[in-house]
Amino acid sequence: MDILNEYGDQLFAAFLTTLQLTMLSALGSLLLGTMLTAMRVSPVWALRTLATGYVNIVRNTPLTLVVLFASFGLAQQLGITLADPKSPTSITDSSFRLAVLAFSLYTATFVSEALRAGVNTVPLGQSEAARSLGLGFLQGLRYIVLPQAFRAVIAPLGSILIALTKNTTVASVIGVAEAALLMKEMIENTSALIVVGLIFGAGFMCLTIPTGAAFGHLSKKFEVKR
Amino acid sequence: MKLKFLAAPAAALLLAGSVAGCSGASAKSKTVEASAQNGHLTIGISFDRPGLGIKSPDGTFKGFDVDVARYVASKLGVQESSITWKEATPAQRESLIQNGQVDYVVNTYSINDARKEKVAFAGPYFLAGQSLLVRADNTDITGPESLNGGKKLCSVTGSTPAQNIKKNYSKDAQLQEYDTPSACVEALKSGAVDAMTTDDIQLAGYAAANPGKVKLVGKTFSKENYGIGLKKDDTSGRAKINDAIQSMIDDGSWAKAFQSNIGPSGYALPAKPVIDRY
Numbered sequence: 001m002d003i004l005n006e007y008g009d010q011l012f013a014a015f016l017t018t019l020q021l022t023m024l025s026a027l028g029s030l031l032l033g034t035m036l037t038a039m040r041v042s043p044v045w046a047l048r049t050l051a052t053g054y055v056n057i058v059r060n061t062p063l064t065l066v067v068l069f070a071s072f073g074l075a076q077q078l079g080i081t082l083a084d085p086k087s088p089t090s091i092t093d094s095s096f097r098l099a100v101l102a103f104s105l106y107t108a109t110f111v112s113e114a115l116r117a118g119v120n121t122v123p124l125g126q127s128e129a130a131r132s133l134g135l136g137f138l139q140g141l142r143y144i145v146l147p148q149a150f151r152a153v154i155a156p157l158g159s160i161l162i163a164l165t166k167n168t169t170v171a172s173v174i175g176v177a178e179a180a181l182l183m184k185e186m187i188e189n190t191s192a193l194i195v196v197g198l199i200f201g202a203g204f205m206c207l208t209i210p211t212g213a214a215f216g217h218l219s220k221k222f223e224v225k226r
Numbered sequence: 227m228k229l230k231f232l233a234a235p236a237a238a239l240l241l242a243g244s245v246a247g248c249s250g251a252s253a254k255s256k257t258v259e260a261s262a263q264n265g266h267l268t269i270g271i272s273f274d275r276p277g278l279g280i281k282s283p284d285g286t287f288k289g290f291d292v293d294v295a296r297y298v299a300s301k302l303g304v305q306e307s308s309i310t311w312k313e314a315t316p317a318q319r320e321s322l323i324q325n326g327q328v329d330y331v332v333n334t335y336s337i338n339d340a341r342k343e344k345v346a347f348a349g350p351y352f353l354a355g356q357s358l359l360v361r362a363d364n365t366d367i368t369g370p371e372s373l374n375g376g377k378k379l380c381s382v383t384g385s386t387p388a389q390n391i392k393k394n395y396s397k398d399a400q401l402q403e404y405d406t407p408s409a410c411v412e413a414l415k416s417g418a419v420d421a422m423t424t425d426d427i428q429l430a431g432y433a434a435a436n437p438g439k440v441k442l443v444g445k446t447f448s449k450e451n452y453g454i455g456l457k458k459d460d461t462s463g464r465a466k467i468n469d470a471i472q473s474m475i476d477d478g479s480w481a482k483a484f485q486s487n488i489g490p491s492g493y494a495l496p497a498k499p500v501i502d503r504y
Contacts, residue, residue: 072409076418088376091400091419172383175403184317184384191320191344 003195007186014182015203021099021168021178022207026161028104033111037149038141040112041119051112059109063170066106070098071174092177099171107164114156118149123226151222158215162208179203258456258463261329262302269295270314270322270331270455274408277431277487278334287311290427293483294351294474295332298454301470316385320344323455330467331455334428336386337502346460347453348467350499351474355446356387357426359433361414362441367421369444373399380410380419387424390448407432415439425450430493442493451499468501475499 004011039051058066074080075098082101083093122145130140150157169180179200186196261267271279271291279289292311299309314322314331322328323345334354337347360367370391373379375398381388383403392401402419404410410422411432422429426446433440454467474480475498484495 071404072412076413076416086376088398089400090376091378091402095402172403173405175383175401181383181403185389186384187317188384188386189340189389191341193317193321 003186003190003192003199007182010182011179011199011203014177014179015207017096017176017178018165018168019207021096021103021171021176022161022165024100025103025107025164025168028100029107029111029160029164032104032108033115034146036108036112037115037119038138038146040116041141041145043137055109055112058106059113061106063102063106063167064173067099067102067170067174070102071095074098074101091175095171095174095176099168099174099176103164103167103171107160107167110160110163111157114153114160115146115149117156118151118153119145121152121224122148148224151224154215154219154222158212158219161215162211165207165211166204256326256329257460258302258329259460259466262299262304265304266308266310267299267302267304267330268310268312268328269299270312270319270328270333271295272315272333273313274406275334275428275431276435277491278428279332281311288487289431290352290483290487291332291334293479293487294454294471295330297474297479297483298330298332298467298470301473302466319455323457326457329456330463334425334450335453335455336425336450337453341455344458345455346458346464347455347502348464349453349471349501350451351454351471351480352427352452353496353499354425354427354450354452356390356423356448356450357429357446358443359411359414359422359429359440360420360443361417362439364420364441364443367443370395370423370447373421376400377421378402378419380404380413380422382407382410382424385424386450387448391423395447411436411440426493427488430488430491433493434488434491437490442491451502465503468503471499472501 036051036055039047040055042048075082075094081090081094082097083090087093126144126148127140130144135143168178171178172181172184175181183196183200187193190196258267271287271289273279273281275289277289279287279291281287296306296309299306312322312328314328314333316333319331319333319335320341323331330348332351335347337350341347358367358370366372367377373395378400379391380402381391383405388401388403391399402410402413404413407422407424407428410419413419414422415436426442429442433442454471456463456467474483480498481495
């Protein structure tokens with residue numbers, strides 16, 4: 001209990017950063033993932049190949065490597081820091097934004113795969129009907145196919161969000177002050193490996209179990225009855 | 227049905243609890259002396275710190291910590307060929323010792339009160355202090371105070387030096403944390419950060435491994451006493467290891483080990499430690 005008293009405020013701040021990382025990356029990966037799916041089902045060969053290549057390469061790369069690449073490759077070698085290098089908080093800002101970028105790039109591949117499975121649940125007749133109404137490819141995708149596809153994959157998207165929440169712990173390798181970084185600090189100071197581990201395990205369950213429940217509920221509610 | 231949500235975390239907690247229980251049961255295993263009498267020791271070191279404990283591509287181990295560990299083992303009557311080296315990362319050190327997975331740990335292990343509650347310390351075998359490493363051509367960073375003005379400092383995630391800088395010096399300096407010290411060295415060499423901090427002997431190890439590229443500056447601004455960690459209740463083992471360290475200092479092997487591993491950095495031989503037989 002002493003540990004909780006001593007680190008209460010820091011725990012709150014660290015989990016807030018975890019939550020921010022998760023939310024921003026979820027948004028980024030949803031946008032990019034939807035775009036990738038559109039490319040993969042598009043009639044243009046080049047777009048399909050590009051998206052397939054991207055998904056297969058990034059999805060099979062360890063996340064730690066993607067995050068390290070953002071910090072070492074982009075920021076240090078190429079000088080792309082995503083923050084004003086003169087600002088007094090440039091390192092903190094830059095690390096956080098690079099982490100969001102890395103998580104978005106990585107998670108987008110999983111969102112894209114889930115969504116592509118969703119597109120496959122939409123009967124072919126739907127897009128044929130859309131075409132016969134005079135809708136183009138993008139219009140058909142936007143008004144007919146994607147809405148149904150999203151409703152079919154709410155539950156898997158929830159799983160991806162849960163995985164993303166836990167994956168944000170990798171950001172500590174480039175020094176983003178989220179939960180896993182505080183965990184290392186607490187273990188260093190208190191040597192109470194098991195107690196600290198349980199605290200953080202419980203913290204993550206507080207974030208992920210409601211997510212799973214909410215997405216389960218939503219997937220039932222918005223299910224397309226066929 | 228509602229209870230289903232509660233069942234999952236409860237099961238996980240039970241599982242974690244039972245794992246903890248198991249590790250507690252095996253903690254009452256052998257002492258250092260008992261292992262040594264069986265002719266075999268398992269020693270925790272680091273595998274990736276130049277100058278202190280590093281695993282060479284050919285599978286041998288080099289460094290000051292390794293030499294100390296070897297000397298102590300030989301005093302306990304164990305040949306080098308009967309030593310199993312095990313990587314002991316900072317976060318794992320206490321549990322490796324408590325679970326009996328290693329006999330003792332020699333890995334830049336600072337003696338402090340929180341750790342003394344979990345393990346016993348022989349030594350100290352080295353007196354280190356926090357310092358700064360900068361690029362060889364840098365002239366404007368001379369100590370922790372000159373980091374003000376938005377200088378970029380690198381340190382290992384969650385480590386004591388990082389916390390010390392955050393608390394006492396970084397009012398105006400920026401702190402970049404990386405998982406491993408070698409990442410900081412790379413960032414320093416590439417110019418992404420201006421300085422890196424940890425204990426002077428570790429920095430000297432990096433300076434020795436990167437001649438002409440990086441250098442140590444300023445005085446040390448903390449005191450770290452490196453000890454050899456072993457099981458908390460192993461009093462006679464601690465006394466034996468203390469004797470071994472004392473004899474290593476007295477017969478000159480201590481200074482020799484320091485010179486051959488850290489000497490090339492130009493870092494002067496520090497004062498000999500006085501063993502604390504608490």
